[in-house]
Amino acid sequence: MKLNGTPNSMADVINLRPLPVSDPEPYDPPLRSAPRTEPPGASDVPTMQDTSYEVPLDDRDEADAPQEAPAESGAGRVLSGKVLRPAGNDAVTEGARRPIVPPVFRDAVTFKAAVRKLVGRWLHITGYHAVRAPWYALKATGYAALGAAKLARRQVRWWWLLEQEPLRQAAASKGDADLWLKLHREAVKVRTGRGLAVLAEVIGLGAGGVLLAEAPVEAAIVSGLLVLLLARHGRPAGRSLLGHAVIPSRYRIITHDVVLRAYYAAGLGHPDKPQQQVQFAAPGLAADGDGSKVTVDLPYGKGFNDVIKAKDALASGLDVALSQVFVSRDETSHRRHTLWVANRDPLAVPVGRTPLLRGKPTDIWEPAPVGLDERGRAVTVPLLWNSTMVGAQPRQGKTFFARLLALYAALDPYVRLSVFDASGKPDWRKFALVAHQFSSGLVMTRDGDPVEILIEALRELKADVQNRYQRLSDLPTDVCPEGKLTRAIARDPKYGMPVRGVFLDEFQEYYDTPDAEANKEIASLLLFLVKTAPAAGVFMVDATQKPSGIGAGQVATSFNSFRDNHQTRFSLRTGSWQVSDLVLGAGAYGEGLDSSLLLPSYKGVGILRGASDDTPTVRSHLADAEDAEKILLAARDLRERAGTLSGHATGDHTARQIRDVLADTHAMFLPAETFLPWQELAARLADKLPQSYGDLTAEAISAQVRSFGVPSVNGKRDGQVLKGAKCDAITDALKARTP
Known part of the structure; x- marks a missing residue:
């Protein structure tokens, strides 16, 4: 029996008869709406009985659906919504294997969090009813x-x-x-x-x-x-003896006719015009996590960009909040996309503490877990070979997210960390326990001038990167098959090429220090590193609340270039779509990525772009100051046992004066000497200037001097032919750079 023209079941709503994907002819299976009361042409969108609170979600297989749809009555109206056999990723998704062990049981931290949540819920219910x-x-x-x-x-x-x-x-x-x-x-x-x-x-x-x-x-x-x-x-009818300790959830049930109503109301098709009907790919609407998913084929001439522009209207047509509507591209067709509608706002649900609290060793060669996406799936960020930028307004969780990546790197005892926080916040100070290079703030500390420490560290990083490229190319193919850093090389101390992680918070401040010359050098060094260092096994994670730029002239140009050369980008809430585009990269807004739409209450929630083929909205794990200290203490213990604790973390806090490497090298030549091997140059510098060059290697001084255009040549020394530098070449380099 049908009431008010509504369908008996989803079998009456949609005909699931399979059609070949290559069939270009339009197909109009009947999707019934309520009888039309206004004259034809009075409205572009058909009037439909709202059954979204009455009809259960259609989750049946196509094979179980009837093959013939009921005939349309004269007063009825047909909405096209055919279901096609998927040609792309949907087929793979249908055949995907479900995990044997549920994710909640895979690690102790997640399991304990789930148990705590369950126990907390029932303790609350018990207490609520006990009081009453x-x-x-x-x-x-x-x-x-x-x-x-x-x-x-x-x-x-x-x-x-x-x-x-x-x-x-x-x-x-x-x-x-x-x-x-x-x-x-x-x-x-x-x-x-x-x-x-x-x-x-x-x-x-x-x-x-x-x-x-x-x-x-x-x-x-x-x-x-x-x-x-x-x-x-x-008890009277409709009255209960007990109250509700937890407010029951109520959400909109999405059906095929509701989806069609939304698309036609948004102007993404027309039910009566030829070739303008919205269609569904098999298996049609289905439950997916805490929501509903359907793959939609737009009419010819419409594409993914049109859906992005009409997202507000779609949310209105679906009668849900904008934060519950997510659309993603389909690789098989520009007019095909996947619509996922959450039962409730998924971004308002925190994901809990980070699994790094276990204190177990991590592997930088594997992506870092950072949180869950809107569908509750785990999201990871690959750090190695990449540079990552984090941007947001103040107090949105930017530092927490960058620190989460740093904590993951810290738990790999073979990663050498360099941490620089221009703001001087307490968030990063405990990294002094594990960092090889560290500075906080911009004012003088017991360790020296943070700006000078940063410049010296960046110089050393640049020299190390240049040296790595040469050394990797010289290694035999059985050790370094592709001329790239491998896990074995990085973890073998005899090669001296560990994976290095550079973390800068509020990096825009380093472009606007009182010292103009220091600003130029910092800008030049950072630009070199972000372009060159990741391929040598030196990754970067940089956070800022001012991605729009700073300074003027060469410094401003270098800042913009540095910002735009990050492969992975994470944007928490920003003030406008223009700022969002600066953080996420040019063209992000055109793809529907706008972090300015995130609500202020979404702490730690942002859009991740470039880490994978997907661009999820991530609810990041929480690691507060107490958690961070616990993790860093575990990381220090791991490094002490592995023998990889070095630099600042070992107590080497002596502030070194910034030196002119080229001039210092020239000063090491005796009056009668015309040639010095790199080994002897390094030894003399370490002997004469131990505070600045005490740990200098021959390879490092070679890379630094060669960066000024001084060639490495063969020369005789004590009857041996060794690589080194000529005094005249260094003199010419000094003259060439003199203004």
Whole structure:
């Protein structure tokens, strides 16, 4: 039976007959709407009965659906919504294997968090009802009294055979004495039998009460059960004995006709015009996590960009919040995309503490877990070979996210960390426990001038990167098959090429220090590193709240170039779509990526671009200051056991004066010397200037000097032919750079 023109089931809503993907002809399976009341042409969008709170989600397989759709009535209207066999990723998704072990049981941290959440929920429910127990007892007693009265009234009516009263009254009204006497005699007979039964009930209840009086425990149990049974019988309709400790969820059920209504209302198609119907790819609408998913084929001429522009209208047509609507591209066609509608706002649900709290060693060669996407799937960020930029307004979780990546790197004892925080916040100070190079703030500290420390560190990083490229190319192919850093090389101390991670928070401040010359050098060094260092195994993670630029002239140009050369980008809430585009990269807004639409209450929520083929909205794991300290203490212990603790973390906090490497090298030549090997140059520098060059290697000084254009040449020394530098070449380099 159909009511008000609504379909009986989803089989009436959509015909799931499979069609070949290559079929170019339009197909219009009937998707019924409510009968049309206005004249044709009065509205572009058909009037439909809203069944989104009435029709359950259609999750049946196509093979179970009927092959023929019911015929359309004359008053009805057809909405095209055909289901096609998927040609791309949908087929792979259908055949994907579900995990044998649920994710919640895979690690102790997740399992404990789930248990804590479950136990906390039930403790709350228990406490809520325990506080209200006296009121519940009073209500139950009152309802039980009503229930006893109802039962007594029902027994009396049954005993006195009151249902016969209308018959006797009708016989008396007609003057039929025989019928009246017959009914009366029957009533007396029945009342006598039922009266004896009622008397037996009363005697039985009385005897039971006497027996229970001798057993108070049993009497209390039986009395309690009787009160509950009578209260259930006596409670008014629609009233409950207990209240709700947790507000029950209510969400919009999405159906095919609701989706079509939304797309046609958004102007993404027309149900009556040829080739302008919205279509669905098989298996049609289906449950997907805490939401509904369907693959949509737009009419010819419409594409993914049109959906992005109409996202607001889609949310309105679906009658859900904008934060519940997510669309993603399909690789097989520009007019095909996947629509996922969450049952509730998924970004408002925190994902809990980071799994790094386990303190177990990590592997930088594997991506770092950072949180969950809108569908509750794990999201990871590959750090090695990449540079990552994090941008947001203040107090949106930018530092927490960058620190989360740093904590992951810290738990790999073979990663050498360089941490620089221009803001001087407490968030990064505990990294002094593990960092090889570290500075905080922009004012003088006991360790020296943070700007000078940064410049010296960047110079050393640049020299190391240049040296790595040469050394990797010189290694035999059986050790370095592709001329690239490998895990074995990075973890073998004899090669001296560990993976290095550089973390800069509020990096824009380093472009605007009071020292203009320092700004230029920092800008030049950072630009070199972001372009060149990742391929040598030196990755970067940089955070800023001002991605729009800073400074003027060469510094401003270098800043923009540095910002634009990050491969992976994470944007939490920003002030406008223009700023969002600067963080996420040019063209992000055109792809529907706009972090300015994130709500202020979404702490730690942002859009991740460049880490994978997908661009998820990520709810990042939480690691507060206490968590970070616990993780860093575990990381320090791992490094001490592995023997990889170095630099600042070992107590080497001596501030070194920024040196002119070229001039210092030239000063190492004696008056009669024209050539010095790199080994001897490094030894003399370490002997004469130990504070600046105490740990300098021959390879490092070679890379630094060669960066000024000084060639590395062969020369004789103590009867051996060694690589080194000529004094004249260094003199020429000094003259060439003199203004």
